[in-house]
Amino acid sequence: MARWEPDAPGRLAVAALDLFAERGYEATTVIQIAERAGLTKSTFFRHFPDKREVLFGGTTMAGRLTDEIVGAPAEATPLEVLAQAMDAIGREIFTSDRRELSARRRAVIAANPELREREALKGLGLTAAMSDSLKRRGVPELTARAAAELGALAFEIAYDRWSSATGGDDFAAVARKALGEVRAATELC
Structure with missing residues (x-):
């Protein structure tokens, strides 16, 4: 090459x-x-x-999440805003041609404790970015933090499901389904 x-x-x-x-x-x-x-x-x-x-480089995802959250319609609820942000991530970052690479990436990370720790830290950074972006929209701090935690859980579930699949739904559809499941689970608590 x-x-x-x-x-x-x-x-x-x-x-x-x-x-x-x-x-x-x-x-x-x-x-x-x-x-x-x-x-x-x-x-x-x-x-x-x-x-x-x-495996972890770039701030593209956090930047795109932040841009989408801040730029979402004013009347959208915090979880609706996060769903829209995950739609954008799916269109731009988690495309179908990256699914196989994402699965391989997950396997490498799962096999190495140092990498699992780095993945967890990256997840915390994304959660903080979501929370901070929601606060910039005027969402009260506790609500922003709770929504960001739920969004991060849905994102993690969606990423695991999407990268494990060999075809089927795109990331946005998987993420919206996971967010709905997380939302429903909180109603049972």
């Missing part, structure tokens, strides 16, 4: 997932990832600070 081909971050992510599956996360080096992608070590470090960030 030529070095000038587009989507270096995507190529690095695919190469990393391939190597993590073949050799394990700990036994894979940045140099091996870059070479597998047909790139240099310095290109790797232009896109990611370390090999862990190939």
